[in-house]
Amino acid sequence: MxxxxxxxxxxxxxxxxxxxxxxxxxxxxxxxxxxxxxxxxxxxxxxxxxxxxxxxxxxxxxxxxxxxxxxxxxxxxGAGTLWPENPAVRAIGDKWMDWTSTSFAAPFRDVFWNLIRLDPEKRDMGAVEAGIVACADLLARADAALADHPYLSGDAFAMGDIPLGCFAYGWFEMPIARPSMPHLEAWYARLKDRPAYREAVMTPLT
Structure with missing residues (x-):
């Protein structure tokens, strides 16, 4: 097991x-x-x-x-579901997996740690503000991609949606001001309809 x-x-x-x-x-x-x-x-x-x-x-x-x-x-x-069988289709989502880790994770961490995990007196609000700006700029790229397809993986949900999907919960549920990104918001709504997402990801922010 x-x-x-x-x-x-x-x-x-x-x-x-x-x-x-x-x-x-x-x-x-x-x-x-x-x-x-x-x-x-x-x-x-x-x-x-x-x-x-x-x-x-x-x-x-x-x-x-x-x-x-x-x-x-x-x-x-997950052949044919989480793992698209067409290598070209699989690569579409695969790039978003690495992009999330190499580009998005660091500025998101500055926001999340300061607002959620640190006591108020230890927070660096300058880092929070800079992190929100950086995250919003990066997420605008995902929003643009989602204008053409319902998922980062393409026409169907697959592994490429998982990394950013986990960060998206924190982004949308933290008490911060976020710019409107309708395609990203619609994608997040689709993720929330998935029982596995609700069970594994939508736990208290701590």
């Missing part, structure tokens, strides 16, 4: 749990990271030398890096 280590309020862990739920995969979950510790223990570092979450084990395969795990689960269990 698939085993997933990680704290469930982690965006990267949410990616993996959401993918598993979309695929109706049974899995065992073990809390790790943050207040749960474990990630610096020798037995965990033997699985993931980075000491981060998530980490998964599936029939002897140990894997870390959340996007890599989502791709693996999609390829193994």
């Amino acid at each position: 698939l085993k997933i280590w990680g704290r469930l309020n982690s965006t990267n862990v949410k990616k993996v749990v959401w993918a598993a739920r979309e695929l109706s995969l049974p899995y065992e979950h073990a809390n790790a990271g943050g207040p749960f510790g474990l990630v610096n223990e020798p037995e965990y570092r033997a699985l993931n030398p980075n000491g981060l979450v998530p980490c998964v084990e599936d029939e002897g395969l140990v894997l870390w890096e959340s996007n890599a795990v989502v791709r693996y689960l999609a390829a193994r269990h």
Whole structure:
């Protein structure tokens, strides 16, 4: 059985749990990271030398890096659904997975950590304001792409929607002023209609 280590309020862990739920995969979950510790223990570092979450084990395969795990689960269990069979179609969503991690995650983190995870007296509101501007600029690119297709993956929901979909929950639910992006908002509404998204992603922001 698939085993997933990680704290469930982690965006990267949410990616993996959401993918598993979309695929109706049974899995065992073990809390790790943050207040749960474990990630610096020798037995965990033997699985993931980075000491981060998530980490998964599936029939002897140990894997870390959340996007890599989502791709693996999609390829193994989601051919024709989460894993589009046409390589060109698959690449459309694949690029958004890496874009989310390499471009969007850092400015989003400045907003989220300061507003949600830090006590008010420790917040850097300058970083929040700059992060909101940077996130809005980046999300405008996703909004433009979604004007042509209902999903970042193209005409159907697939793995390419999962990483940004996890961040989108925080973006739309944090108490911040956001510019109107109708295509992005419609995409977010479509994600919220998915039971697996509601179960895995729409948990309290902490």
